[in-house]
Structure formats: C-alpha cells, structure tokens
Amino acid sequence: MKQTLLLFFLSISIISTIRAQSKPEKIAALVKYYSDEGLFNGSVLVAQKDEVIYKGAVGMANFEWNVPNTTNTRFRLGSITKQFTAMLIMQLVEEGKVRLDGKITDYLPNYRRETGEKVTIHHLLSHGSGIPNYTDDDSFFPNSGKYYRVHDFIKTYCSGDLEFEPGSRFNYSNSGYFILGAIIEAVSGNSYEKQLQVKVLDVVGMKNTGYDMHEYLIEARASGYEQKLEGYRNAAFLNMALPYSAGSLYSTVEDLHLWNQALYSNKLLGDSLKQKMFMGYLPMGGSMKSGYGWFIEKIPTQDSSKFINMIWHSGGINGFLTELARFPEEHNFIVVLDNTTGATTPLFRDIIAVLYDLPLESKKKTFANAVRKQIRASSVIAACDSFMALTETQRNEYDMAVAEYLLNRWGYERLREQKDAGGALKLFELNTKLFPHSSNVFDSYGEALGRIGKYEAAAENYKKSLEIDSSHKRRIQGIIDAFTYRPDTLRVKIDGHVMVLYKTGNKGPVVVLEAGGNSDHSCWSSIVPELSKVAIVITYDRPGYRDSEACSQSRTANRVAEELHQALNKSGISGPYIVGGWSWGGAFARAFAALYPAETKGLLLVDPATKESYAQMALKYPDEFTRLVITRSAINIAAQDEFDAMMPAMNQASRSDKLYKGKTELLIAGSLREWSASETPLKKIWISELQKWSKQQPNVRAQVVESGHFIQREKPEIVIAALKRLMGQ
Known part of the structure; x- marks a missing residue:
C-alpha cells in the first residue's frame, strides 16, 4: 500500500512538472524527442508576439566531418523560395512593369502562344495555370544533373499542353514559378539572383541567404542527406539551376525571422498588394487555399467557432525539408529546417499546438524507429513478422506518426536499390495491416507483387486501392487490365x-x-x-x-x-x-x-x-x-x-x-x-x-x-x- 501511494504521488509530481514546463521548454523537449527518434536533424526558431522564445539546432550539418548544426547553418529551402519569387513579382506590379492580369506572352513573347495567351500572372502565382508540373515529368529526374539555360528549360519542361482551363482549379506547379523567374529577368533586366539580392535580401539585411549553386563556396552550408534503413547517405546530386525561382534559395532560421518581420512593414511592398499575396484564391482541400507563394489555412481549435489563421509553406529538395509559418494576428512565427529528409511536419504541427495551447498527445516511442532498429538488429522479414504479430494494445504503445510514409519509402528502397523483393513485400504488407484505409499502401503493395510476377495478388491489391480512392481510376484500372495479358x-x-x-x-x-x-x-x-x-x-x-x-x-x-x-x-x-x-x-x-x-x-x-x-x-x-x-x-x-x-x-x-x-x-x-x-x-x-x-x-x-x-x-x-x-x- 505504501509503495502504491508512493507511485501515485510520484506520478502526480511528474504530471505537474510537465504541465509546469514553459513553452520554450516544451518546444525544446519536442525537438529532442524527434531528434532522438531519428525523425529530425536541423534547426528551429519560434517567435511569439515578435519575440524569439526558442532557437536551437540538433544533429549534424555534415556527418562526414562531424560538423554540428547551429542556428547559423545555411539550409536549402526548396519551395519556400516561391514566396520570395512572389514578392519580386509583386514589386514589379507595384512599379507598373507587370500586371496581374497580364499574360505569359506579354512578357515572354517566344513562349508557346496558344497556351501563353491564356495564362495570367495571377494564374501562375496561385497555382491555377494548368501548366504541367515539371517535377511530375518522367524525364526530369534522370536529367536533373544537367544544366539548362532558363529559356531552354522552359521550352523543354514548362510548355506542355494545359491540364485544365486556367483559373478553374488548384494544381501545384513548379513550372509556373519557374516561368515567373524568367518574367522577372525579362522585365527587370537583371538575373533572378541579382534582382533578389538587390530588391529583397539587401533591403531586409538577410546576409546569410542567397541563391544556391553547387559550385559556389557558401560558408556554413549544410550537406543534404537521405536516411536509408541502414543509415544516412548523401542525397542525389541536383543541378541547382533547375529549381531556379521555384526552389533554389538557401537561408538560416535567423534570416527567415528577419524576412517574417519585414513582411509586417512596407519596406518591401505596400499594404494593398501585400494583402493580395496572403488572400486565399483556389481551394486546396480541407480548410486550405492558395495565395501568392503561400498557403492560407484555418486551424480548428477546441472552440468550434474559433480558428487559428496561418500563412505557411513547406519545401522539399534533395536532402532537405522545410516548414515556415506566419500567424499575423498574434505575430507568431515558426521555421523548421532539416537536412536529412526526415519528417518535419509532425514537429512543426506539434510546435503549433504548444504555441496555441492545443491538445498535444503524450510522446511515445515511434513505431517507425522501433521497426528500423529491429531491422538493423535482425532482418527486414524477421522484424516485419514480429511487428505484424503485435496486438492492437501493444501497437497503441507506439506513436504511429510518419510510419506509413517511412515504411512505404523503405519498401521501395528494398525493391529498387537493394534488389530485395522479399523484404520489400514484407514492408508493404506490414503497411497494409497497419493502415487498412490507405489507398496508397495497397497501390505500393500491388506494384511490388507485380514486379515479381504475382499478378493475381497484385491485381487484388490494386482493386483495394481503387475501392478506397477512385481518383486515380484510369491509371490503376489500366494496370489491372494489363495483368489480364500478363507476361x-x-x-x-x-x-x-x-x-x-x-x-x-x-x-x-x-x-x-x-x-x-x-x-x-x-x-x-x-x-x-x-x-x-x-x-x-x-x-x-x-x-x-x-x-x-x-x-x-x-x-x-x-x-x-x-x-x-x-x-x-x-x-x-x-x-x-x-x-x-x-x-x-x-x-x-x-x-x-x-x-x-x-x-x-x-x-x-x-x-x-x-x-x-x-x-x-x-x-x-x-x-x-x-x-x-x-x-x-x-x-x-x-x-x-x-x-x-x-x-x-x-x-x-x-x-x-x-x-x-x-x-x-x-x-x-x-x-x-x-x-x-x-x-x-x-x-x-x-x-x-x-x-x-x-x-x-x-x-x-x-x-x-x-x-x-x-x-x-x-x-x-x-x-x-x-x-x-x-x-x-
């Protein structure tokens, strides 16, 4: 009885300590947790009411030389670049050199006329152009190490037939923002890099931000990595001329805080045009809409009549993941930069919960990290068999965050890189057991089964995928039909x-x-x-x-x-x-x-x-x-x-x-x-x-x-x- 009472009072003490933690302490604990679970390696900055309440870094900027990340480490930003491109365009609008209703061909007369005369600057900024996204082109990644001049790249990858009538719907398009970069150059007479430096970075004082190129010597630049099952590897090479105005910038968390602060002033752009950047134009699903280089989202709270208004964007580029959000009503700000393609979104969303006192689930060991450790200790098949045997109660002891994503990624890794079809099948099968309502896990399992000639089983999994989500019916039905005449x-x-x-x-x-x-x-x-x-x-x-x-x-x-x-x-x-x-x-x-x-x-x-x-x-x-x-x-x-x-x-x-x-x-x-x-x-x-x-x-x-x-x-x-x-x- 005494022991029971002791445990009771000890539990009360621990809970009280957790509740007593300040917001900076809670954020620091989250960063440590995600780092310990192998899901984050990078730098974080959080500001509340314009004051920085947390600034920290974990892991390595360079694993080969054991160089640690700091808050001054420069990370590639990926698509966060788009908000800077949108700013440069809006500055040209303010100067009367560009119109939001102007067409592509007004500024790039050599662009494909039958589509360029339909697509406006507004369509490009809001991802409503209908121009196919070049990173979805099958030929892009095999050629991503090559150098292209801007106009050559646009003709090759950003001039496809329109996928829908411009302005009719949202479809994320790196191609649209690449074209915007070319328009900036054509109208300003400067290179995109120079225009950015003169019109934004110098004005704001962002001395640790710039246009990233592989051949440049950039002080404190982080190396980009991919975390495989067996450990970290250098990310695949990408010629940084290709992301261009859609994704080629680097920065630090502190410089991005300066950027956020500058957006509250008129030093870059007047209020009326700045407001246009942050308006929601096209529905993206749920409570999100597209702005100009930003996404606009309403986050629900415990009070159904109240929402948190967030303006944000994420980024991903070989070896790097990023998250950046502004909360203008409260003057709050979050930026998360990672150089191992980990899982920044769960950490980012948890920090939002801390800032706004939203419910935050207690942190448990992540399922994905437990699987990874077991695989390294035994084998893929043994580990998957072990975790498939867990009862529902035992599974509930783990945090399932990003498990579906990572198991799927590891399955393809074993299938394509390791030539381990047996291990890949086990990983995909485990994913279907854990996430039976996900269309994607059955799609992946079907692909793996088809690769090794198990066509009937492959077709059954594709059919399950189609039952859950019919939006890809044409593609999946074509695959199922192909199995009728299987080789x-x-x-x-x-x-x-x-x-x-x-x-x-x-x-x-x-x-x-x-x-x-x-x-x-x-x-x-x-x-x-x-x-x-x-x-x-x-x-x-x-x-x-x-x-x-x-x-x-x-x-x-x-x-x-x-x-x-x-x-x-x-x-x-x-x-x-x-x-x-x-x-x-x-x-x-x-x-x-x-x-x-x-x-x-x-x-x-x-x-x-x-x-x-x-x-x-x-x-x-x-x-x-x-x-x-x-x-x-x-x-x-x-x-x-x-x-x-x-x-x-x-x-x-x-x-x-x-x-x-x-x-x-x-x-x-x-x-x-x-x-x-x-x-x-x-x-x-x-x-x-x-x-x-x-x-x-x-x-x-x-x-x-x-x-x-x-x-x-x-x-x-x-x-x-x-x-x-x-x-x-």
Missing part, C-alpha cells in the same frame, strides 16, 4: 550471364521489341497489352538492366543482336520474328534483321538513332551534339558501356541495310516541343536524315508522327497499326 518471365543463361525475357500473349506472329538507351523493357508497356491480343510479344532487358545480369562483352549492335537471338532460341521462341526497336534500340533491331534476315519477317523502327543523323549533328553543331549525345547521363554501368560503343553500333546498323531487304515501318517523331531552342536544330537534322534514309531503302514505309520521341506512349495506336501492317493484317 511469362523467361530466364536463360547466355555466355555465363542470365538474361530475362518477358512473353505476353499466346497466339499470332512473334513480335520482339528492343528498348532504347537508358531504358528497360517497360518502355513498351503502353502497347503490350493491346498488341498481345493478336501476337506473341517478347520484351526483354539487355545485360545490366533490371534483373538481367551484366556481362563483360562489348555493347555493339551485332553483339546485342547475337545475344538476343541466342536468348530467343534457348527460350524456345522460334521465328519468323517481327523485330522492333525504339531510339537507340533501332540500331540493335537493324543489326538483328541483317544477321538473321531469313528469320525476320518485318522491321519496325520507332524514331531510331542513326549514324547519319549523328554525323550531321556533330558536323554542324559540335558543342550541342557533345552536350546532348556524347556526355549524356547513364542510369547504370551497362548503359554507359552502350554509350561508349555508340560509333561501332551505329556503323554496324548502317552496314546492315545491305543485308536486310524485307518490309520496314519507320515512325519519325515530328514534334519539337520537348527539345530546347539550342537543341531544335539537331532534332531537325534527326528528322531530315531519317526521311532521307527511308527514300534510299527499298520496302520502307515512313510516317512522321506528331509526337515526342516516346511515340509508343504518346501515340500507341500508331505503333500498333504499324506492327499490324508488318503482320499482314
């Missing part, structure tokens, strides 16, 4: 290395499809389901791609063709074949037809690379040719080996024309929209040389298609029609 995976050993082929369909002629450079068999996925209704379709991965083992043999066209022929024979797939090749794969397909003309019924070339095109490009535009072709980025060693063998491969393909005289279908991509201004002359040579080649060859049917280079994705029906002509249908 058989064939593994054969060629010269000591395993090659993987995929066979789809069971009747009709045999169609064998070669991928392009830097591409695997999935580049044909848009046409395989439909084509497999009338043909046996063979796609495959060349050595070094996906599950096909790398080999030491040269990557010339003849060598690739010989390997493919051996693989087909060992798989029991006999000809005659209709052979197709896209882009770089066109050279391999031509070589195959020449080496095995008796077994080749027809040849399909989809916007193929040729010796003649490359020769003319190199002759007339040597610098652009070197940048675009010779120094291209390879996704793996196998791709680099293929690029290194470019000239022998192209020469062999060119000589093959004398040996194969059968029917050929040639599809030429005629659109120039994905090529930058400096690259357009090279594309015109590409088109011209293919047309010239087709006229010199017997039995070639050429067609210029209004499409980008990836014709089989953009116009799959045209590719299928060409193959059917070769089949004789």
Whole structure:
C-alpha cells in the first residue's frame, strides 16, 4: 500500500512538472524527442508576439566531418523560395512593369502562344495555370544533373499542353514559378539572383541567404542527406539551376525571422498588394487555399467557432525539408529546417499546438524507429513478422506518426536499390495491416507483387486501392487490365550471364521489341497489352538492366543482336520474328534483321538513332551534339558501356541495310516541343536524315508522327497499326 501511494504521488509530481514546463521548454523537449527518434536533424526558431522564445539546432550539418548544426547553418529551402519569387513579382506590379492580369506572352513573347495567351500572372502565382508540373515529368529526374539555360528549360519542361482551363482549379506547379523567374529577368533586366539580392535580401539585411549553386563556396552550408534503413547517405546530386525561382534559395532560421518581420512593414511592398499575396484564391482541400507563394489555412481549435489563421509553406529538395509559418494576428512565427529528409511536419504541427495551447498527445516511442532498429538488429522479414504479430494494445504503445510514409519509402528502397523483393513485400504488407484505409499502401503493395510476377495478388491489391480512392481510376484500372495479358518471365543463361525475357500473349506472329538507351523493357508497356491480343510479344532487358545480369562483352549492335537471338532460341521462341526497336534500340533491331534476315519477317523502327543523323549533328553543331549525345547521363554501368560503343553500333546498323531487304515501318517523331531552342536544330537534322534514309531503302514505309520521341506512349495506336501492317493484317 505504501509503495502504491508512493507511485501515485510520484506520478502526480511528474504530471505537474510537465504541465509546469514553459513553452520554450516544451518546444525544446519536442525537438529532442524527434531528434532522438531519428525523425529530425536541423534547426528551429519560434517567435511569439515578435519575440524569439526558442532557437536551437540538433544533429549534424555534415556527418562526414562531424560538423554540428547551429542556428547559423545555411539550409536549402526548396519551395519556400516561391514566396520570395512572389514578392519580386509583386514589386514589379507595384512599379507598373507587370500586371496581374497580364499574360505569359506579354512578357515572354517566344513562349508557346496558344497556351501563353491564356495564362495570367495571377494564374501562375496561385497555382491555377494548368501548366504541367515539371517535377511530375518522367524525364526530369534522370536529367536533373544537367544544366539548362532558363529559356531552354522552359521550352523543354514548362510548355506542355494545359491540364485544365486556367483559373478553374488548384494544381501545384513548379513550372509556373519557374516561368515567373524568367518574367522577372525579362522585365527587370537583371538575373533572378541579382534582382533578389538587390530588391529583397539587401533591403531586409538577410546576409546569410542567397541563391544556391553547387559550385559556389557558401560558408556554413549544410550537406543534404537521405536516411536509408541502414543509415544516412548523401542525397542525389541536383543541378541547382533547375529549381531556379521555384526552389533554389538557401537561408538560416535567423534570416527567415528577419524576412517574417519585414513582411509586417512596407519596406518591401505596400499594404494593398501585400494583402493580395496572403488572400486565399483556389481551394486546396480541407480548410486550405492558395495565395501568392503561400498557403492560407484555418486551424480548428477546441472552440468550434474559433480558428487559428496561418500563412505557411513547406519545401522539399534533395536532402532537405522545410516548414515556415506566419500567424499575423498574434505575430507568431515558426521555421523548421532539416537536412536529412526526415519528417518535419509532425514537429512543426506539434510546435503549433504548444504555441496555441492545443491538445498535444503524450510522446511515445515511434513505431517507425522501433521497426528500423529491429531491422538493423535482425532482418527486414524477421522484424516485419514480429511487428505484424503485435496486438492492437501493444501497437497503441507506439506513436504511429510518419510510419506509413517511412515504411512505404523503405519498401521501395528494398525493391529498387537493394534488389530485395522479399523484404520489400514484407514492408508493404506490414503497411497494409497497419493502415487498412490507405489507398496508397495497397497501390505500393500491388506494384511490388507485380514486379515479381504475382499478378493475381497484385491485381487484388490494386482493386483495394481503387475501392478506397477512385481518383486515380484510369491509371490503376489500366494496370489491372494489363495483368489480364500478363507476361511469362523467361530466364536463360547466355555466355555465363542470365538474361530475362518477358512473353505476353499466346497466339499470332512473334513480335520482339528492343528498348532504347537508358531504358528497360517497360518502355513498351503502353502497347503490350493491346498488341498481345493478336501476337506473341517478347520484351526483354539487355545485360545490366533490371534483373538481367551484366556481362563483360562489348555493347555493339551485332553483339546485342547475337545475344538476343541466342536468348530467343534457348527460350524456345522460334521465328519468323517481327523485330522492333525504339531510339537507340533501332540500331540493335537493324543489326538483328541483317544477321538473321531469313528469320525476320518485318522491321519496325520507332524514331531510331542513326549514324547519319549523328554525323550531321556533330558536323554542324559540335558543342550541342557533345552536350546532348556524347556526355549524356547513364542510369547504370551497362548503359554507359552502350554509350561508349555508340560509333561501332551505329556503323554496324548502317552496314546492315545491305543485308536486310524485307518490309520496314519507320515512325519519325515530328514534334519539337520537348527539345530546347539550342537543341531544335539537331532534332531537325534527326528528322531530315531519317526521311532521307527511308527514300534510299527499298520496302520502307515512313510516317512522321506528331509526337515526342516516346511515340509508343504518346501515340500507341500508331505503333500498333504499324506492327499490324508488318503482320499482314
């Protein structure tokens, strides 16, 4: 009894101590908690009624040199940059140089006219332009290490067809803010970097803020990291010219506090235009609306009639996450900067709760960190089995914050980077058990099951995903339909290395499809389901791609063709074949037809690379040719080996024309929209040389298609029609 009373009074004492903590102490405890749980590594500043009540940093700015983070550490801001871009635009509006109802083409006359005449500055600022977001483009991240001039980048990545009528809805678009940066340069006559420095940073006194470029020497700059299951890694390289006015700034928590204070004055902008920045324009879901470079949100309180008005934005860029919020009515301010792509949002939201005396759940060990520790101590499968066996009561002992996000991320890490399909499946399965009402966890589990050939189980998980959230019905239903014509995976050993082929369909002629450079068999996925209704379709991965083992043999066209022929024979797939090749794969397909003309019924070339095109490009535009072709980025060693063998491969393909005289279908991509201004002359040579080649060859049917280079994705029906002509249908 005495012991019970002692424990009772001790508990009362602990609770009283927690309640007695000041707000700065509570915030410090939160920062420590998230740091200890492996969810935060960075710097934080909190101000109440304009007075800084907490300022601190945890973890490392550089793990390799054991340099700690401080409140003077400079972090990349990512999309927090957008509020600075919006300010520069509004300053130009105040000066009468830009109108909010002005169109893109009023300031960038070379912009695509049919869309540029519809989109206003207001649409760009409020994310209502309808211009596709360039970071959603499949080709962006593979090219994110390259340098682009501003106008070239806009033509390549920010000039797509409008996804909706401008102003009709919200759709977050980095492209819109990139275009705003170009408008700032065109109207002001200064570079974006200089205009920012002169008109904002110097005025506010932000001496530790600037435009970040990899080659700059920046004092106290944090390194960016990704936290993997096995620990931290350096984040992937990103050419900082690409985020540009949508995300290329760096700063410190103290400088951002100066920025916040300046927004209460008129030193940067008059009140009337400043108010326009903070108005809510387009609904974003829930209680949020888009402003100009900011989001406007009403946070509910315990009193249903009262809300906390917050103006905020977050940011994410390779290795960094950021959160920044202003509360103008109370003059409160929060900024959270992280350099490990941890989980800043839970910490950020908890700090809001502390500032406004909102309910704050007691902190428990996080489920994600417990799983991570167990995996490192045993294995992925053992750890997942252990945590799946927990009772609901046992699970309630953990904080589930960010568990779904991290388990999903780790699953893809094991699937794509570690080639650990078993571990990935376990992580995705655990996520479905923990979060049965999440569409995304079933989508991810379905993808992993499909990757290893468990198509029925994959389809079932995709169906569950669709039942929970039908907003992605078209994409998911297409995946489910594809499983109806699912491939058989064939593994054969060629010269000591395993090659993987995929066979789809069971009747009709045999169609064998070669991928392009830097591409695997999935580049044909848009046409395989439909084509497999009338043909046996063979796609495959060349050595070094996906599950096909790398080999030491040269990557010339003849060598690739010989390997493919051996693989087909060992798989029991006999000809005659209709052979197709896209882009770089066109050279391999031509070589195959020449080496095995008796077994080749027809040849399909989809916007193929040729010796003649490359020769003319190199002759007339040597610098652009070197940048675009010779120094291209390879996704793996196998791709680099293929690029290194470019000239022998192209020469062999060119000589093959004398040996194969059968029917050929040639599809030429005629659109120039994905090529930058400096690259357009090279594309015109590409088109011209293919047309010239087709006229010199017997039995070639050429067609210029209004499409980008990836014709089989953009116009799959045209590719299928060409193959059917070769089949004789």
